Amino acid sequence: MTTNETVITTKDVRLYYGEHEALHGINLDFQKSQITALIGPSGCGKSTYLRCLNRMNDLIHDVTITGSFKIDGHDIYRPQQDVVSLRKKVGMVFQQPNPFPFSVYDNVAYGLRVQGIKDKKIISQKVEESLKQAAVWDEVKDDLTKNALSFSGGQQQRICIARLLAVKPDVILLDEPTSALDPISSAKIEEMLLQIKDQYTIIIVTHSMQQASRISDKTAFMLNGDLVEYGDTKKIFLNPEQEATSDYLNGKFG
């Protein structure tokens, strides 16, 4: 495998809810064209860490974050960082599919319109492109004016991914994107992620070890707010260095 450029560098990430320290100094780097999986038992801080990368934690009351976060060499927590442009660059997919209560077309076009694109031709071209990329085009192409909420959960989730892809992010954060979906829908999303990964830096939080082993290039195992082990997925799954990692992977706890 060729070495990929490092897009995201984080050092000594600590996060506090009030006085309570929830992340105890995490160092993680992420490379372009790779899928990195964050695994670990519930409450270990993997979602919390993920949400630092697009500053979603800013919106939570009484949260303090320290450490360094660099995306393409820029500190994303520097005072002059525009959060809005950061979130355009670093998109996020959530556990529960959350399409807006509008038509499929309007959902995907939303981010484009927010960016000020008015040309209808460009918008509809990008909508089609994104829905194709998100592998949901064939299922919705005849119902683009239908309310996005009337589709199945799996379709909704892929519509949300299309909505995200339309604004051309560099980084895609996925917070347990398939845990509310059936296996077939999950498989479709996994396949789709593998197809698009060349163009993006993808970080996925997942509770499914199988999912992590199937799609990720690298895996980070977290436990109680600490990063226990980080490395190539094959190595982590076949030959983990830490006992805690192997215990978790073998289902001894979690």
Add this chain to the structure above:
Amino acid sequence: MKNSVNKKAEHANQIALLIIKAMVGVVVLILMALLGYILITGIPNVSWHFLTSPSKDFGAGGGIVNELFNSVYILIITLVISCPLALGAGIYLAEFAKPSFLTNTMRTTIEVLSSLPSIVIGLFGYLVLVIKFQFDFSIISGAFALMFVNIPLLTRNTEESLKAVSHSQREAGWALGLSKWRTILKIILPAAVPGLVTGIILSAGRIFGEAAALIFTAGQSTPVISYANWNPFSSTSFLNPMRPTETLAVHIWKLNTDGITPDATQISSGASAVLIIVILSIILLSRFLGNYLYKKMSGTK
């Protein structure tokens, strides 16, 4: 043994159900009797002539056209004033207010205001609007008084409708790079529209039937007005907001306290029937519109 316990539980269940059903029956019966009485005694007095001719101070054969128009007009002005204010306050409470002494005080104030007797609001309006601000007995004074009746209800409704929109919708907006304000404006508000519309229409029903808050603010009589005069600054125009006005509900009250026309009773019961029918239609409309919008927004249609 087990069987007898089951039987006992089943018995208790049945008795409780029976009592609850009886209570519901009593409530429904009282309401139906009231409604039925008003409609049965009122409707025979309602005719096209009744709905389209002005009321008379002396002599029989007066109608309610001015009162009906006044009620609708004052309702529209009240909603125009109170909706933006309540929307703003509701958005603040639902989306921005952090739990603090100030926001708690705000909520308590709104609750107190919503349970304030409307006659108190009427007298307050009389002192402040009619006397102090010298608005006199006018549609504007009445509309401001009604605003005080309306704002607490609408603010609460706005807050609750917004809070009912799932948090994941907000996250979706933020994650797309929308600012907090834009997320509220473009995503949360549209998603809350069914609840907001239902609330506004229901409050309209309440306002339409309000009398006590208007007696000392909007006045108890209507000057001679012309429906052909569209200049709102002319004193004989039906649109002039500074003219005194008598709404339908006030008219009913007035007929029953010092009505001197020989057919005061008939007119009063006819007017009551019209009032009830309008309010019923408002409620049905809000149900229908709320359901329709909800279906449209949630994709079940």
